[in-house]
Amino acid sequence: MKIGLLGLGTIGSGIYEHLKRRDDIEVVRILELLRHPGLEHLETSDYNEILNDPDIDTVVELIGGLEPAHTFTVQALKAGKNVVSANKLMISHHMEELLTLAKENGVQYRYDASVGGSIPFLYNLMRYRGADDLQSLSGIVNGTTNLILDVMQREGRGFDDVLAEAQKLGYAERNPAADVDGIDAECKLCIASAVAFQKYVKPEDVDTEGIRHIAAGDIIHFKQMNRVCRLLVNAAKNPDGSIRAYVEPTLVPADAMEAAVHMNNNTISVVGEYCGLHTFQGQGAGKDPTAFAVELGLRDIMDGVTARLNPIPEGYAAVDNRQARHAYYLRTSAHPGVPVEKLGDCEGSAAYLTEPMSVSEMHALAKDLRDKDPRLFFAGIRD
Amino acid sequence: MKIGLLGLGTIGSGIYEHLKRRDDIEVVRILELLRHPGLEHLETSDYNEILNDPDIDTVVELIGGLEPAHTFTVQALKAGKNVVSANKLMISHHMEELLTLAKENGVQYRYDASVGGSIPFLYNLMRYRGADDLQSLSGIVNGTTNLILDVMQREGRGFDDVLAEAQKLGYAERNPAADVDGIDAECKLCIASAVAFQKYVKPEDVDTEGIRHIAAGDIIHFKQMNRVCRLLVNAAKNPDGSIRAYVEPTLVPADAMEAAVHMNNNTISVVGEYCGLHTFQGQGAGKDPTAFAVELGLRDIMDGVTARLNPIPEGYAAVDNRQARHAYYLRTSAHPGVPVEKLGDCEGSAAYLTEPMSVSEMHALAKDLRDKDPRLFFAGIRD
Structure with missing residues (x-):
């Protein structure tokens, strides 16, 4: 699995560290405005470098906030990439659109980490x-x-x-x-x-x-x-x-x-x-617990998440x-x-x-x- | 999925009722010494009728106690049938043998319900x-x-x-x-x-x-x-x-x-x-919570439980x-x-x-x- 990581803040650097231990998941590009010593070769300020990279199958969105997180996620799903996110503000406002887009494009949108951090409640x-x-x-x-x-x-x-x-x-x-x-x-x-x-x-x-x-x-x-x-x-x-x-x-x-x-x-x-x-x-919340939850979401995708584990709600309550x-x-x-x-x-x-x-x-x-x-x-x- | 159910006590009758709601899991034989009105056509006192039935792919063991639960489980695994059980006494005494046998015979032994009833702790x-x-x-x-x-x-x-x-x-x-x-x-x-x-x-x-x-x-x-x-x-x-x-x-x-x-x-x-x-x-514990946990175990098997979700411990602590x-x-x-x-x-x-x-x-x-x-x-x- 090859990852485009959006954001290298507290959670982003946590997930980067966690994934370094694995040989089946690799962060190949990081969208960041700042540059971090030793990571310059991965960092870019241009989202198109992730979106247009056919090797990247999954985007981890850790920017937070409504925009540009929402636009970037929509673009990733439309480009046929899985997305994993902990962004509760954005998800709660665009849940229907994102789950529908994921389904239409045959990819997964995993948001387990958005409620309760590492607590496997949603899962x-x-x-x-x-x-x-x-x-x-x-x-x-x-x-x-x-x-x-x-x-x-x-x-x-x-x-x-x-x-x-x-x-x-x-x-x-x-x-x-x-x-x-x-x-x-x-x-x-x-x-x-x-x-x-x-x-x-x-x-x-x-x-x-x-x-x-x-x-x-x-x-x-x-x-x-x-x-x-x-x-x-x-x-x-x-x-x-x-x-x-x-x-x-x-x-x-x-x-x-x-x-x-x-x-x-x-x-x-x-x-x-x-x-x-x-x-x-x-x-x-917190760096390690949230990174742990994001990692589980990535593994679920690799394991082939079933429809049962990725339900699409019908309409509004x-x-x-x-x-x-x-x-x-x-x-x-x-x-x-x-x-x-x-x-x-x-x-x-x-x-x-x-x-x-x-x-x-x-x-x-x-x-x-x-x-x-x-x-x-x-x-x-x-x- | 076709089930041979061992035991129709409190939990057994609970799982029988829960599974009646599903069209993808069917209880086709029940091992019981007593006869229950309306279920006589399913009930038998001869375990061989379950063991030798090639249509039965999965055994749900709810007898409890060490024997004959242990012998029946070993026989089922060797016959290439999955087994789901909540029998903590028997599992704790024969865990290595049962998990090894399941692996050798390419089937699943699911025991999620044995600790905490419906609480998905082991899972x-x-x-x-x-x-x-x-x-x-x-x-x-x-x-x-x-x-x-x-x-x-x-x-x-x-x-x-x-x-x-x-x-x-x-x-x-x-x-x-x-x-x-x-x-x-x-x-x-x-x-x-x-x-x-x-x-x-x-x-x-x-x-x-x-x-x-x-x-x-x-x-x-x-x-x-x-x-x-x-x-x-x-x-x-x-x-x-x-x-x-x-x-x-x-x-x-x-x-x-x-x-x-x-x-x-x-x-x-x-x-x-x-x-x-x-x-x-x-x-x-209890009828519905334990039956719920057993049902989840059956669904995991149908979904194709990954090696990650069925780890085999190595040796004794x-x-x-x-x-x-x-x-x-x-x-x-x-x-x-x-x-x-x-x-x-x-x-x-x-x-x-x-x-x-x-x-x-x-x-x-x-x-x-x-x-x-x-x-x-x-x-x-x-x-």
Whole structure:
């Protein structure tokens, strides 16, 4: 197998090192704007040198972001090259186009590494197809926010303080928006749902709330409730054939499995009619784990991935979060406008417990109330 | 694919029902001593009717126990039939013979369902081969004992009381020895180690301690230590190329992942140089989960399992548990004979904390002390 590698950042250099150990996979060209000592003979800034090289059968796309990753991937698939990628943002926005193009051109598009890094979640979901009917999935798929929540809960520190430390240690990006606003988790939820339920999910249909506004005072209330806050993704089949899909901070019981997921680890679960609840845990990001996952994707292609392991969803899911209902923790200085029980004061606001209400109702309410209280925070309460 | 099914007990009837949904796999003969209404045309008490039927390409062995399961499996492999089994006792004792026979006869022997039921642990370990170097594995692989420990810890009840209830509800067998003495876990550890480290492990080389002697009084001490007791299997590479392999009750911190594994669930983890710590959780037993795992094994055969997904270990591991060291909780009425700190009295005995000592030393010490105190209990302490 001869590889054209797009991007030699952290993950790219990781996969380059991993593949050097193998004699059946060779990186023959690297698309990079920078030059790296010892690799100049492989590096180019001209993508056409990869696209037009008939020896290159597979492209590993590690550029990240929507463009030019999307255009390069489309071109590679049309040129009859397999593509392996961990780019969740791009995949979640172009999944239908890319899987269809791959099928039309008789090549593979492997994106196992895009959800959960090295955790073989997507691969196993694909493997279960046909032997089970998957009902729901949920989990912690963003390591940065889990680290922040875990440290806040265990050390009683504030959000800004912990975020700044995470940035200093390299666990959070300088612009943390994609992580702390739940966008990264939302992309992963769309991809995982498409694999589990075989219907594409549009990112804009997902109700998404991040953790940007959580405060140390909130944590005090969570502890009194014997609960722990985690940023969870959730998707499930509704009885009428639509699906529910949302991302929100969630208060789980202190002895729940998710409460024992510490630092920047990930956990993701699926429920099947036959297999029951299956949970996969591990490092969701990082150089070696992600490179490991990309390498497995390349080997799957060499082994001849079956149709079962590369399902093509049919059409788009109707997303309806009005059918998902639970109580919420709500901390705001505004008047809630829905029936609540007051838990106490909290950092100049008041903390409330709502009655069970739908996910779509709560996310809409928060949007309204933020006109008066931009720092409002809420979290779903899970039994 | 045409199946000869050996045994129509709980799992056997589960797999029969699951396979009825498929048009690519058909059960054409069932070896059973009893007759089941509507299935008489498939049932036989004569194994030769399966063995000598050239239409049957695959045998699903769900008899359990060493014999006649072992003899039947050997005969099937020699007759050029694939075999799928969940029989951990038999596999752990005959793994080398069965895998070698399968290879020699150009057929597959699939045993994914033997460790962790539906949890795809063995399958993923096999898939990681060549892409990572696995260092260690550990976990909770026996649901019955986990249920007993979890209920004892949460409700403060005694062992006999909880065991009796578990037996009444069908979670424990009438003869619970294989579960509560750690034998079932030991078998699974041998199989998982062979896959992870590619060296067979003899059950008799494993230091194994069960939970038969745990008392409600012990749990009080664990709570004071802010710890939870779980029956863990452990295996890891020693620096000198030998491996450590042992089964023992283990006190984990109350916020550890294993402490959040409740009731009869299983969890099993592996550490790789690249992938880091990967954990798999789910139902380790039961009709539907096990049938699901057997069905996946059958599909793997139909898909053409690659050599990578069916590795043949080379030779036997040298097991050396002198190189694994940690402190122990020890409750006995005998004089410990090793340096200890007394924690307090406990059900007519005394509870102690030992200094770090080797696993082989502790298991040998317990054997000695049981001459004086048959009800002695000990548990490793994990950081």
